[in-house]
Amino acid sequence: MLIKMAMDPLWILFLISCAVAKPLCPDECICSPKGSSGSHALCHGSLPHYYSFGINLQHLRISDVIDEPFTLGPAYFSGSSYSTLVSLQIRNTSLIAVQENTFAGLSILYDLDLSENQLLSDFDPNAIVGANNLRILSLSGSKGVFTNFSGPIIHSKHLTELDLSRCGIKELHWDTFSSLPGLSYLVLSDNELTSIPAGTFDYLTVLEELDLSGNRISFFPSSLFLKNEDLTVLKLRENPVSFIPDSLFSNDSILVEIDLSGTMLDSLALPS
Template sequence: MQLCTPLLLFTWLLVTSRKVYGQEKEYDYYLELPEEEENPDEPKPPYQTVLCPTDCKCSQEGAVINCAGVDLREFPTNLPDITIHLSLQNNQIEDIPPEDLTRLYKLETLNLQNNRLTSRGIPDDLFERLENLNYLYLANNKLSLAPRFLPNTLISADFAANNITKVYEMTFGHKPNLRSVYLHENKLSDDGIPENVFNHSDNVEILILSSNFLKYVPENLPPALCKLHLQNNRLEKIPSAAFKHLTGLRELYLLNNRLTNEGMDNETFTKLNKLEYLDLSSNNLTHIPGGLPRNIVILHLEKNSIRSVSEDVLTQIRNLEYLLLHNNKLRANGIHPDAFAGLKKLHTVHLYNNLLEKVPPGLPRRVKTLMLLHNQISSISKNDFATTYLLEDLNLSYNKIVSSTVHKDAFRKLRLLKTLEISGNILKSVPYGLPKNLEILKLKDNAISTFPHDTLTGMTKLKELYLSNNKLKISSFYTGAWAELSSLQLLDLSGNQLSYIPPDLPETLEYLYLQNNKIVTVADNAFTSTPNIKGIFLRFNLMTAGSLMEGAFEGLEKLQVLDIESHLTKASRKKEDAESEEEEEEETE
């Protein structure tokens, strides 16, 4: 049974959805009962007539019993002794009488997760008598101790989300078939795990020990491990030899501990030759640890106190593709100009929420996604992006960039750039020299009041333009500005000082956001140039109920959303309602 396949880049989903962010579910396995393989040449025995427990579902021959979520308060007593797969999850069972379970001598799968089982309700040798048991699920119960003895046929054991404080030597020891163990969200301390907890269980590939109270990495971990979760513990130190025998480990999760650079050395990770995913985020590191393996693909270092990236600490990681260094204390002069030299596969770099006062030198030459938002960058120089010609997504939002400090040739090499975000800066005008191949441009939350002539020239691929919360007036746009944008689908001009609908909007426009402006009226020809528009948002302007010209929205066959609600229209409606009520009262009298 192959549980640990090579790490695919679907793991990158963790980068964007972890939200830096919150703890995800530790594991994901199927609780569906396996189907037995049929041999068409083998004669089938006659089916027995079995008595299926009330509200349960049973296969005809009684080998598969599903009593999940039927509000059982006691372990069922009338199960057929030929049962192979038994599901009892999501009930209220508190104990298991030995005589009712041990007679199920053929049992291979037993799912008891999400019940009310306590250690008192499970005798020490209860499961050991099930000599064919492969899969045991006891997660989400009230166990304080792990079962002392388990059958040596076990393949997977899940004891997550209990109150377990102790595991015994024979709980997981001497299990040659054991492949996965889930112990996260318990109360295990270092004293609760014996030194030889996996003695003669050398084939374990997945071990989940996160969300416990461990201060040290357990000793003598199974050599076949390929996935090890130790996050959300109290680890302060990792001895040099802790991982030296885990030469097949592919994923190592150490986030949200108390690790410092003094608690590791250059030998801690060197033997992990197959490691592809390493998460050291949310610790107390002040610099990147040395001796990281060359096969790492995704490296999480966010939420530390890292102040520097030295010349050679990353350059040996030749397979590095994703580098997450956000939420640290990096300044531009703390990143060596050659820190990313030779990293030909590195395409995603997160440096946001640091202390960068300028774009750091020596950026990876093949970077495609660069996140520099929420720093203190005040200018964009001519050569800041001169070597990053493969950039597709650049985010410079919420820095201190001033229009006059953006060099007109700063973006000249970025011919593949699709998304540029410079929101939340101190721009007073749209910068010159914007890349012509942009598809998304975000300039919201600035102080922009002018569009210099030809700043939008050649942007025939631009689909989305965000200019909300600036100081734009109708006079801010040069004549023909919108005609340049022949692919524009979304235009956000909300939160500005527009007095009417901008004329000559592009024919391709589908969504127009104009809320929170000073628009008084909507002319009858306001949307004649936008026959494909689907959504118009005019909420909170200065319009009254009679300020909409007749026919203003005629001919817009694709229009789906029209939002013209405002404080004044509400007042007008209240006035109209009041007048209508008065008329009705007069008629009644």
Template sequence: MFQPLVSSKLPWEFSPPSEFPDCPRECFCPPSYPNALYCENRNLRKVPVIPFRTHYLYLQNNYIDQVTADPFKNCTELKWINLGNNRIRSVEKQVFEKLPNLLYLYMQRNELKDVPDDLPASLEQLRLSRNQISKIPPGAFSKMEHLNLIQLNLAHNILRKMPANIPKSLFQLFLDRNNIEEIPQDYFKDFSHLAFVRLNYNQLSDKGLPKLVFNVSSMLDLHLSHNKLSTIPLFNSELEQLHLNHNTIESLNGTEICPSNSFNMHDENGAPKLRYLRLDGNHLSPPIPSDVIMCFRHLYAIVM
């Protein structure tokens, strides 16, 4: 997919005349990218009227505090919207519902307290990190339950619970720097594609983690740094990277954490796939126990 990422930062408030008569004077419409509209870093207080031809819309780094439907009414071909680093507090209902081709929506670093309504079923990436979201209402992602969303970023909010009813198609879930204390039993059970989970800087303790909650065969990369864990949680043999630094872990026992579907110790190909284990910032000291080395034959780095 075409992704024009080169930003045009002009020192004056309005851009020079464009060869496109529908180009908003606050924005830049490069002739070489007729489907891109660059309105970032312009001190904008509101969204300008978006031309029909626009597929890629850049509105980041402004002072927009509200997103209304009117500027978007003719741009049904939009695929990419970046509204990051504004002051958005509210999004009018049905703004995004009328954008049936939208794939990427970036609204990180705003002042949202809720997930925007009526998100389109086409959406693949949704970034809502660094807002003020405290809970996810039922049905917020209902239209994407069996469809396209592959990345959900809700890091740097004030969530106390894991988001419910999120699409099972998810590939990446980022929840760093919230106030999450526990994960429900079987929370990840029906996620057949979930590979990357980040839960750093939360309030997770051993009590808040059901025994086999991370025993998910699709999970490859798990981040649990800066929590309150005193033991290493059990995980699936397919996991490749595990970050547990800066918890309160006091012991490392390879026999206990070796995945239950254990392997023939003489068959390295059948060994658990863990390659990287980070444990610094705990109450541990070298050497690495021999049973850890025996179990995790593919481990090439362990940080203690």
């Protein structure tokens, strides 16, 4: 006996929507829709622009995109798949440039990791403008990104942690960090610095920890840290420095830890 079933129009629409809905996870990714810190996705092998998720994604890790050099342009992550991102990691890829306002629209992005991108040679100072919740940025191991620059390196009122280790940086300027007033943690280790100009850290008035290890610095100008009264940890290890002037720090400095291992200094009198 043939039974005919009358289909409710709303039910038909529901079935159609399920058929065309975004997949929970693209083929190039491994997704964990539920977790204590939100949904995660680990993707590799294709550009992030082509990803489409059917979940509200909080954490996205992208790696091993090496087929062709690519650029992250303005509002690159503006799609709905990315609007809920809290952390974004793009590591070990053929990324060559990050342009102005690339991360605009990622209003709750907190942690951005662009480390180990060996071909990255252009990072626009306004790249993270619009990502107003961003607090942590790493460009560690991107060796060509800041080999030739002038003016402020990055513009952000909100960034608190910046890792520029192993970036091939050969020099700093008095205004390099002038547009990062909220920075409290700065890593410049394992670069090619031979000197640091006076005034370089003057704009970092809330800086608490600075790592200059593994450079070629032999001299520090007097009063270099005069305006960094919140500085508590200073790492200078593996630098050929043999003399540090007494006026390097403010009399109100609260510095409690300094690493001089691998230098020509045995000790340093801290301000009291």
